Amino acid sequence: MTNTPELLNQAYTSYRSGRVDEAxxxxxxxxxxxxxxxxxxxxxxxxxxxxxxxxxxxxxQSAVRHAATNPAVHFQLAQCLAATGDLQSAIEAIQxxxxxxxxxPEVYLHLGIMYQRTGDLDKAKDAYHQALHxxxxxxxxxxxxxxxxxxxxxxxxxxxxxxxVLRLDSHNANALNNLGIVHVERNAMRLARECFQRALDVExxxxxxxxxxxxCDAAEGKFSKARERFEQALTQAPTRxxxxxxxxxxxxxxxxxxxxxxxxxxxxSATSMPDENRGDVYFALAAAYxxxxxxxxxxxxxxxxxxxxxxxxxxxxxxxxxxxxxALKRQFTSDFINSNRHIGTASNTPVxxxxxxxxxxxxxxxxxxxxxxxxxxxxxxxxxxxxxxxLGGQPGSDRLPRLDKLNSQTIAEIGNAYLHGIAELGHExxxxxxxxxxxxxxxxxLIVLALPNAKIIHCRRDPRDTCLSCYFTDFxxxxxxxxxxxALGEFYNIYREQMTHWEAVLSDRFITVDYExxxxxxxxxxxxxVSFCDLEWDERCxxxxxxxxxxxxxxxxxxxxxxHSKAIGRYRHYETQLKPLFDQLGL
Numbered sequence: 001m002t003n004t005p006e007l008l009n010q011a012y013t014s015y016r017s018g019r020v021d022e023a024x025x026x027x028x029x030x031x032x033x034x035x036x037x038x039x040x041x042x043x044x045x046x047x048x049x050x051x052x053x054x055x056x057x058x059x060x061q062s063a064v065r066h067a068a069t070n071p072a073v074h075f076q077l078a079q080c081l082a083a084t085g086d087l088q089s090a091i092e093a094i095q096x097x098x099x100x101x102x103x104x105p106e107v108y109l110h111l112g113i114m115y116q117r118t119g120d121l122d123k124a125k126d127a128y129h130q131a132l133h134x135x136x137x138x139x140x141x142x143x144x145x146x147x148x149x150x151x152x153x154x155x156x157x158x159x160x161x162x163x164x165v166l167r168l169d170s171h172n173a174n175a176l177n178n179l180g181i182v183h184v185e186r187n188a189m190r191l192a193r194e195c196f197q198r199a200l201d202v203e204x205x206x207x208x209x210x211x212x213x214x215x216c217d218a219a220e221g222k223f224s225k226a227r228e229r230f231e232q233a234l235t236q237a238p239t240r241x242x243x244x245x246x247x248x249x250x251x252x253x254x255x256x257x258x259x260x261x262x263x264x265x266x267x268x269s270a271t272s273m274p275d276e277n278r279g280d281v282y283f284a285l286a287a288a289y290x291x292x293x294x295x296x297x298x299x300x301x302x303x304x305x306x307x308x309x310x311x312x313x314x315x316x317x318x319x320x321x322x323x324x325x326x327a328l329k330r331q332f333t334s335d336f337i338n339s340n341r342h343i344g345t346a347s348n349t350p351v352x353x354x355x356x357x358x359x360x361x362x363x364x365x366x367x368x369x370x371x372x373x374x375x376x377x378x379x380x381x382x383x384x385x386x387x388x389x390x391l392g393g394q395p396g397s398d399r400l401p402r403l404d405k406l407n408s409q410t411i412a413e414i415g416n417a418y419l420h421g422i423a424e425l426g427h428e429x430x431x432x433x434x435x436x437x438x439x440x441x442x443x444x445x446l447i448v449l450a451l452p453n454a455k456i457i458h459c460r461r462d463p464r465d466t467c468l469s470c471y472f473t474d475f476x477x478x479x480x481x482x483x484x485x486x487a488l489g490e491f492y493n494i495y496r497e498q499m500t501h502w503e504a505v506l507s508d509r510f511i512t513v514d515y516e517x518x519x520x521x522x523x524x525x526x527x528x529x530v531s532f533c534d535l536e537w538d539e540r541c542x543x544x545x546x547x548x549x550x551x552x553x554x555x556x557x558x559x560x561x562x563x564h565s566k567a568i569g570r571y572r573h574y575e576t577q578l579k580p581l582f583d584q585l586g587l
Contacts, residue, residue, distance in 0.1 A: 004034050011042065020050065031059065037066035041073050044080060053083030071101045078110065085274045087118050105131040105138045112144055124148055139165055143174045153381040155182050173202040177209055186425060187378030189216045189550045207233035211243050218250045219550040221560045226250045241266065241273070241280035245474065248284040253291040260288050279308035283474040290472070295573040302472055306483040309474070317480055318487055321494050324400050324442065328498065331403045332445030334505045343408045344452045345415030349422065351533055352447060353436040355459035356495055357479055358469035360515035363563070364459060365436045366544040367526050373431040373535055376549055377422065380435045383443055386417035406446075415450035432533055441495065444502045448509050455533050456510035458499065463492055463585050464571040468578065489584025522563045
């Protein structure tokens with residue numbers, strides 16, 4: 001009678017020879033006859049590798065029960081649990097592994113990955129730092145920590161970590177990719193392309209890098225090329241639903257009906273997908289339905305898409321926003337602003353464009369950056385980064401820097417650091433540089449003090465259209481509140497109260513441009529914007545849609561079109577479904 005070691009050797013030989021079914025049959029025989037943990041571990045691995053994590057799970061659990069001191073079986077169980085979408089149980093499995101192997105950086109790396117997938121970025125960051133404590137030059141942890149900082153909008157930290165990896169390994173494709181994405185966020189598409197192309201030169205068949213080159217194409221208005229790259233990436237990785245989502249974003253609305261049958265095939269299996277992938281599919285199909293006038297079906301899918309994303313935020317996030325608002329109003333009184341008005345850094349270079357997402361900021365940025373003397377820096381986190389660096393405080397969009405550290409010295413330091421950062425990005429030879437980081441509305445009082453000659457443009461749009469557009473936009477890791485109609489209304493009210501405060505104490509320091517006025521009286525409003533920035537008129541500002549200025553936005557097509565009013569009153573298609581939002585807005 002053939003013994004267990006012989007059967008296991010036969011199974012391994014069959015698997016290495018490509019006879020997967022034969023290997024599986026042999027392993028199942030050993031598990032059934034002997035309940036052998038080694039065979040259960042091997043069978044779970046085979047099932048995982050062949051895309052059957054649910055089948056693999058009981059065998060991985062059996063291996064853990066019978067070989068509890070073996071770190072490999074705990075890691076495999078975590079993989080199975082994560083693949084079936086049970087991330088919390090996967091985290092618990094890796095925590096048991098930590099206790100078994102506390103000096104292994106790989107263990108902390110995978111713990112960080114699991115936390116990152118659940119959206120708990122603080123714990124993910126701690127885990128990556130634990131990995132680096134075990135090995136300071138552990139490249140996978142450095143790369144993941146770089147990506148995490150990028151996810152949080154801390155682009156300077158993300159770039160520094162990517163550079164650190166490239167000093168250790170100049171051909172590290174992951175680090176090149178991370179650095180390329182930072183350049184995309186900073187609107188530096190030439191540098192981004194160089195990074196992605198270098199990454200592809202190292203790993204020529206990696207669909208991620210091909211996809212990211214497509215994002216550069218989309219930002220530059222090269223939509224046909226972007227679609228071509230996204231299709232190639234999908235051919236290589238058909239389960240990457242984010243590639244599918246981005247393909248839909250660069251497909252003209254009039255042509256999205258052609259994608260519906262393809263999207264509906266993905267929808268048919270969406271319920272068995274992890275939340276992240278399900279959200280990708282629902283957002284894409286909802287947009288295609290809306291483009292074809294199927295409004296009720298579209299809204300139902302948008303609701304499901306946002307539900308799939310909702311685990312990323314907590315009710316306490318809104319409570320923190322309210323605390324931030326109260327702290328800012330206490331700090332930035334008229335007396336405080338007047339007593340510190342003349343201590344900032346005198347520079348006419350910065351132009352801040354701010355407001356709610358989907359309020360017209362990208363359109364204004366495109367108009368101004370079409371001017372010969374203006375360049376766009378995109379959505380920089382620079383002002384918040386330098387403020388935290390000077391004042392101290394924990395990173396994260398829900399926490400303010402240490403406002404109690406504000407004084408004449410720190411205010412001047414913030415202004416100087418911001419201008420230095422702008423120059424480092426390659427904008428030092430331009431008269432004006434736009435920064436359209438929307439959340440800067442929170443820091444408007446400090447911007448006025450640190451950069452007293454900066455131009456500030458507040459974009460405002462009908463709250464119903466603004467919030468609807470936010471709800472229909474897949475911001476991914478940004479703007480957590482947009483995934484829930486009630487939270488969206490609450491956040492809008494906080495923003496509105498914040499801007500009312502700034503209008504009371506800073507009324508002469510910024511202008512407000514209404515989106516509706518901008519598109520209905522375009523020439524007048526465009527000239528008003530240019531004049532406000534103390535620039536001579538440039539006819540190119542009227543033809544912003546024809547320029548090659550990169551535009552990183554959810555509205556790829558809109559910013560490449562002539563101004564129109566089609567998006568005004570879009571909420572009317574969904575008034576019944578939007579009642580929870582309207583109740584919060586008091587409408």
